[in-house]
Amino acid sequence: MTPSGSARTRRLPRNSGGAGGLGSAQRLIPGLGLVPFALYVLIFLLIPTVLALTTGFFNRSGAFTWDNVAALVDPTVLSTFGNSLWISLLTAALGALIGAVICYALLSFSPTSRLRASVEAISSVLAQFGGVMLAFAFIATIGVQGLLTVLLKDVFGFALYPGEIWLYQMPGLILPYLYFQIPLMVLTFMPALSGLKPAWTEANATLGGTSWTFWRRVGIPVLAPAFAGGFLLLFANSFSAYATAAALISQGSQIVPLQIRTALISETVLGRENLAGALALGMIVIMIVLMLGYSALQARTARWQK
C-alpha cells in the first residue's frame, strides 16, 4: 500500500469517530421527540404498576403485611383466577386456531385481492372493537329480548335460553371475546403465514414429501413462534379485558379485572384493604410465567432465525 494510502486508512477511524460523535449529538435531538411518550408511559404505566404492586404489601396505615398477598390463596380469589385463566386460555386457543385457519384460507387469494384486503381491513377494526359497545351489540342481538333471540323463537320456535341466560354469565363471555380475538389473530398471524415460500412446498414435493410431510417437518416448525406469539397476545388481551365483562356480567366479580374493581370500590372485601394491588400482582406473575414460556420457545427457534 502506498504511504498516502496507509495515511488514508489511519485517518479513517478518527474521521468515523468524529462522525460518530457528531452522530450521537444528532441522534439526541430527534430522540427528544420520544420524551412526551416516555413521560406518559412513566406516569400512567410504570408508576401505577409499582404502586399497585407495592400497595399489595402494605395495610391502610402503611405497615408491611402479608395479608393481602395471602388473600390470593383465598378460595374466592383462587376461583376468580381460575375463571380468568380458563376464559383467557379458551378464547386465546379458539381465537388462535380459528384465526390461523382464516389466514390459511386467505392465503389462496393474492395479497392484492379485494377479498383479502377487505378481511384484513375489517380485522383491524374488529380487533379493537371490544368493551361496552361490543357487549351492547351482543345484548341487542342475542340478549333475552335480542333481535335474533326473538326471531329464532317466533319463526323457528327455537329457544336460545331454555334454562339459564348464559350470555350474562361466564360462558357468555366466550362469544364476545372471540369477536375481537379472531381478528387480532388474523392481523398478527397473516404476515408469518405469507412468509412461507411456495418454493418450500415445491421442494418438499420434488423430494418425495407429501403435504403432511411439509407441515410436520417445515410448515408447523417455521410458524410455531408466530403462532405462540399470537396466542400469548390473545391470552393477554383476554386476561386483561375489563369493559366487555363489566357490561355483560350481571352478578358477582367472576374474573380478576372485575374483582380488582370490587376491591377498589369496596374497601372491606374479605376484611382486607389494598387487595387490588395483590390481585394485580397475581396477574403480573401469571403473565411473566407465560412470557418465560414464550421466550423459551423463541430461544429454541432463534438458532435458525435471522
Add this chain to the structure above:
Amino acid sequence: MSDPTPTTQRSGVSVRFRAVTKEYGAQRALNGLDLDIQPGEFVALLGPSGCGKTTALRSLAGLETVTSGELLIDGEDVTRVPVNRRDLGMVFQSYSLFPNLNVIENVEFGLRTRKVPAAERTARAQEMLDRVGLGDFAERFAHQLSGGQQQRVALARALVTRPRVLLLDEPLSALDAKVRTQLRDEIRRIQLDLGITTVFVTHDQEEALAVADRIAVMNSGKIDQIGTPEELYRRPETGFVANFIGQSTLLTALVHEGRIALLGREIDLTDPLPEGALARVRVRPENLALESFEHGEGEPGAVVTTSFLGSLRRTTVHLDSGLSIVVQHSAEDTPEVESRVRVRLLQDVVTAHVD
C-alpha cells in the same frame, strides 16, 4: 475435484415431451412442445421470459398439470404421476432451503421421505455435501450461508436421492457474476460425474452455451431450434435464434448470380437463393474487422462508441449507408469516437435467409 464414485453413479434416462400443451385460461404457455432428451444429456431450455421454458420444466417436474400431450421419463408415461412420485431432483431459482433445518438435515430430507435408514442417510448426505464442497458446513442454517452456498446445498439435496432426472430452474440467476460462473462449471462437472440427465432452464445464452450438450431455444411455447451450442451459434435457423444467441447485426442485400454484396464485397451463399431475392444476413461482431479509413477496405462510417472488454474491444460504427454495426477487434486498437473508419467482412461465405 472428486472422481466419479460407483455408489452414486447412475446412467441417465431419456426424457420426452410429446405435443405438450399448457394453457392458463386463454393464454397458451406451451404450444405442442416436442423434445427428446437422450440419457445422460445436459439440455438447456433457453429463451426470453414468457417463452414457456419454466412451464416446460415445471410440467416435467409435475408442478404444473399439462393441458394435453405426454411426458415420458425412461419410456414411462408420467403425465399423470404426482410430483412426489416422479423421482426427480429439482433446484429452484429462489433459495428454497428449509430455514428450520440445518444443512445436513436439508440434504437428508429426500432420504427421510424415502425411509432410508439413519446411518446410510447421514453418510450419503455427507458424501454429497463433500462433492459440492460444503462438507464442513453440515451444522449451519440457511441464513448463515451465502447465496452460492445455499444453491450448492440445494444441488446436494436434489442429487442425494439419486433422482432419474435433474431439473434446474434458473439456479444461477440470483447470484453475482463470479459465483455464477463458478457454480455453473461445478454443476456441469458434477452432472458429468454422475451421468445424470439434466434439464436446465435459463434466459442467459452465455450460461447455456457454456454448459449444455444441446440448447433448445424456445419461443412462444415451442422450440424454435435445438442443437449443439456450436450449431446454434454458427447456423441459426431462424431470425429469432440468430438474434437471441450472441450479438449480431442484420444486413440485407439483393441476390445476384448466387452471390450478394455485403460491406463492399461480393460474398458466396451457403445455400442458394433465387435471383433478385432480398437476402437477410446476420453478421456477428467477430466476423467483422475495423480498418483504417484512408488505407483499408470495406464500407466507410464513423465510430459511435467503443467499449473495452479485457482482451478485446467492441466498437459500434455508424455506416454511411445509415446502418449501425458492432465490430469486435483487438483491444490494442483504440478508435476515437467520431473518427472515420471502414468496416470489412471477414467471411467469404455467409448463410442468408429470405423472409
